[in-house]
Amino acid sequence: MPDEGSRxxxxxxGRESADELGHFSDxxxxxxxxxxxxxxxxxxxxxxxxxxxxLAVRILRDSALAEDAVQEAFLAVWRSAGSFRxxxxxxxxxxxxxxxxxxxxxxRREERRRSSPLEAAPQEAAGATDEEVALLARRRIVQDALRxxxxxxxxxxxxxxxxxxxxxxxxxxxxxxxxxxxxxMFTGLRRLRDLLAxxxxxxxxxx
Amino acid sequence: MxxxxxxxxxxxxxxxxxxxxxxxxxxxxxxxxxxxxxELPSLRAAAATLAYAxxxxxxxxxxxxxxxxxxxxxxxxxPAPVVPLRRRLAVPVFSAAAAAAAAAGIVLGxxxxxxxxxxxxxxxxIEGRQGSLIVTQGGDAFLVVPRLRxxxxxxxxxxxxxxxxxxxxxxTFRGGQERVVVSLDRPVPSGARVAxxxxxxxxxxxxxxxxxxxxxxx
Numbered sequence: 001m002p003d004e005g006s007r008x009x010x011x012x013x014g015r016e017s018a019d020e021l022g023h024f025s026d027x028x029x030x031x032x033x034x035x036x037x038x039x040x041x042x043x044x045x046x047x048x049x050x051x052x053x054x055l056a057v058r059i060l061r062d063s064a065l066a067e068d069a070v071q072e073a074f075l076a077v078w079r080s081a082g083s084f085r086x087x088x089x090x091x092x093x094x095x096x097x098x099x100x101x102x103x104x105x106x107x108r109r110e111e112r113r114r115s116s117p118l119e120a121a122p123q124e125a126a127g128a129t130d131e132e133v134a135l136l137a138r139r140r141i142v143q144d145a146l147r148x149x150x151x152x153x154x155x156x157x158x159x160x161x162x163x164x165x166x167x168x169x170x171x172x173x174x175x176x177x178x179x180x181x182x183x184x185m186f187t188g189l190r191r192l193r194d195l196l197a198x199x200x201x202x203x204x205x206x207x
Numbered sequence: 208m209x210x211x212x213x214x215x216x217x218x219x220x221x222x223x224x225x226x227x228x229x230x231x232x233x234x235x236x237x238x239x240x241x242x243x244x245x246e247l248p249s250l251r252a253a254a255a256t257l258a259y260a261x262x263x264x265x266x267x268x269x270x271x272x273x274x275x276x277x278x279x280x281x282x283x284x285x286p287a288p289v290v291p292l293r294r295r296l297a298v299p300v301f302s303a304a305a306a307a308a309a310a311a312g313i314v315l316g317x318x319x320x321x322x323x324x325x326x327x328x329x330x331x332x333i334e335g336r337q338g339s340l341i342v343t344q345g346g347d348a349f350l351v352v353p354r355l356r357x358x359x360x361x362x363x364x365x366x367x368x369x370x371x372x373x374x375x376x377x378x379t380f381r382g383g384q385e386r387v388v389v390s391l392d393r394p395v396p397s398g399a400r401v402a403x404x405x406x407x408x409x410x411x412x413x414x415x416x417x418x419x420x421x422x423x424x425x
Contacts, residue, residue, distance in 0.1 A: 020388040028341055031328035035339060036281035039386070045272055053271070054263035067271050078279040089248055093255040100258065104223045135263045142260040160224040161257045167219045185222065186215035193253035203252040
């Protein structure tokens, strides 16, 4: 995704501002969070909370459980920002991974698995805010890439990621050998990665 | 009998689709496999983009944000491994003894010598009060100070980058906001400290007033 945690820019000498956090990179915000800066956590939530919640709702189909998952994930960010390694992931990847894991744990515990396919992104949204427009654009990019995967690869990815199924459960459900499911997931995810890169999405983990 | 290629488990791993034995099996494989280690970040990032393919039209309730921030209170934690938090001698920063103490506090090989700044943002606390210095990978430095009263009329705050006892001007500012964020005019090299003094309006070439705050060594 175009990195909206925009890079820190050196402002002209000695300039000050009360609300500069909007200009901080995600990495700088995490550094502040590791020193218990509540405002920095708030800024990260403002950047990623909406998609985090949308993901949790998609997986859990329940707004209360989704709120729990998002809350637990951001509190995990709060507690462990100090051990975040920038060479392993972008902060947004890390945060969304925490949300995904919490949501999947909850969906497995509550046995609420759903397997409905993704809805298509609406063509336009009247009166959308800037944030909504940006989210819609990203949604379209990812959905376009998914659509270009062979059906069985897309199905494996979607059932795993949104449905919370393990590979073993998928093999069972689809009536396929486990090795086949693993291959589809691996090939599919690699192809998705390459399609996204072709579409100009920034997947870089190095900074 | 499963004869799959174990590298393929990387996808299931980043999609959180491995459990128990399989996850452990992959994790111990990962510890020794450079191919997987190199590929994992991009696979993980690709998996995370799937979060963006969902419907985000129902926005989360405002109460969710409030609850998170309310529960995010400082707790005893492992501090980010940035600088050793040594006790400083209580001497003015411009004395020879303090210069020696600052030199002794020099860090630490945390900063890659090949880049202009640290390999990850460094956060250095201000001594004795809230606030921090942040140095980014690009080498930009920001001083963040909550609740600093406005400089009196005719005066201004001035930031200094102090290296080996020598202060150099790094920008002036007025203060007064809930939280002041000052972009410093000059980089903060490893081992330097940042200090702030009150100066006549327009700033000075050297500190003329007492130091109001200083950071630990960067």
